[in-house]
Amino acid sequence: MRFTQEEIGIAKQADLCAVASSMGYTVKRVGKCHTLKEMDSIRIYDRTHWYRWSEGKGGSQIDFLKEFGDMDFVEAVQWLLDFVGYRKGQEFVKIKKAEKPEKPKKAFVLPEYAGSNAYLYHYLEQERGISKEVIDFFVEAGLLYEAKQYHNMIFVGTDVTGTPRFASMRGVFDKNGKGFKCDVAGNDKRYGFNVVREESSRVVVFEAAIDLMSHMTIYPLQKDNMVALGGLADAPLQTFLKEHQDIKEISFGLDNDRHGRKATAELMEKYKAEGYLVEDVAPPQEYKDYNKWLVDGIRIPEPEIWYGRNR
Numbered sequence: 092m093r094f095t096q097e098e099i100g101i102a103k104q105a106d107l108c109a110v111a112s113s114m115g116y117t118v119k120r121v122g123k124c125h126t127l128k129e130m131d132s133i134r135i136y137d138r139t140h141w142y143r144w145s146e147g148k149g150g151s152q153i154d155f156l157k158e159f160g161d162m163d164f165v166e167a168v169q170w171l172l173d174f175v176g177y178r179k180g181q182e183f184v185k186i187k188k189a190e191k192p193e194k195p196k197k198a199f200v201l202p203e204y205a206g207s208n209a210y211l212y213h214y215l216e217q218e219r220g221i222s223k224e225v226i227d228f229f230v231e232a233g234l235l236y237e238a239k240q241y242h243n244m245i246f247v248g249t250d251v252t253g254t255p256r257f258a259s260m261r262g263v264f265d266k267n268g269k270g271f272k273c274d275v276a277g278n279d280k281r282y283g284f285n286v287v288r289e290e291s292s293r294v295v296v297f298e299a300a301i302d303l304m305s306h307m308t309i310y311p312l313q314k315d316n317m318v319a320l321g322g323l324a325d326a327p328l329q330t331f332l333k334e335h336q337d338i339k340e341i342s343f344g345l346d347n348d349r350h351g352r353k354a355t356a357e358l359m360e361k362y363k364a365e366g367y368l369v370e371d372v373a374p375p376q377e378y379k380d381y382n383k384w385l386v387d388g389i390r391i392p393e394p395e396i397w398y399g400r401n402r
Contacts, residue, residue, distance in 0.1 A: 102171035199277035202238040211237040214263035220386045222308040246300040248282040251334035257282040283327030284319040291315040293340040305381040323354040340368040346380045
């Protein structure tokens with residue numbers, strides 16, 4: 092008997108775990124693959140092919156039946172075609188595996204307040220050089236607070252109504268220059284940490300909330316809208332522009348590393364094409380970001396200078 096390539100392909104669509112089980116073997120999961128209780132040196136991968144480490148051999152479902160079902164090629168292919176319900180001359184539709192139901196999205200709940208912002212103030216002032224006035228601004232607005240668990244800082248992003256939609260956590264106990272960072276579960280990543288200034292038609296965009304706060308420390312007289320993306324994806328900026336349609340100008344204060352420079356060029360081109368007046372207001376090239384500039388280069392800000400166009 093001769094089989095077409097299509098028929099052989101259909102035979103190889105059989106679930107090898109189900110094939111082995113129907114032959115009397117006990118199938119067990121081992122990590123991301125499966126094995127057989129009776130032959131634990133066998134591994135079944137992707138439920139379609141196998142390998143037996145003790146003998147250095149393996150192959151497809153056809154090879155499995157030839158090796159362990161005492162069948163020749165023709166018998167193995169015919170057995171598999173019967174197993175999957177194929178009948179010659181009939182259109183064969185592979186039965187898809189049942190998809191796992193999607194896990195319900197976790198509810199967005201802000202972490203519990205610690206009752207004090209002592210660790211937060213100490214870290215932002217002493218370690219990051221942020222002015223107390225800037226910290227006070229966000230704390231009093233309910234956009235920044237210290238969480239009860241681990242004393243993490245919580246940066247809150249709100250929508251146009253002031254409703255919290257996003258929050259990120261940042262640790263205050265840095266180790267080797269690195270601190271804990273994580274978004275609060277269930278948040279909406281279309282939003283970001285932001286400052287709204289209704290009288291301004293400009294928005295200044297940063298990668299991180301601490302860079303945004305550093306900019307405010309360096310330029311306390313500069314009163315424009317501000318958004319922290321929480322990375323380089325511009326979804327929070329898109330949402331901000333939709334909710335504040337009087338914005339005409341966008342200033343990008345992204346990092347001076349390779350990724351930040353690339354993103355700046357791409358975003359400027361994108362939003363210029365959409366009709367916005369755009370500019371690059373990155374910190375001086377010798378500093379990676381606004382916070383490094385604040386801590387290593389300035390420390391004492393010069394409020395009369397705005398490091399951007401027409402300021």
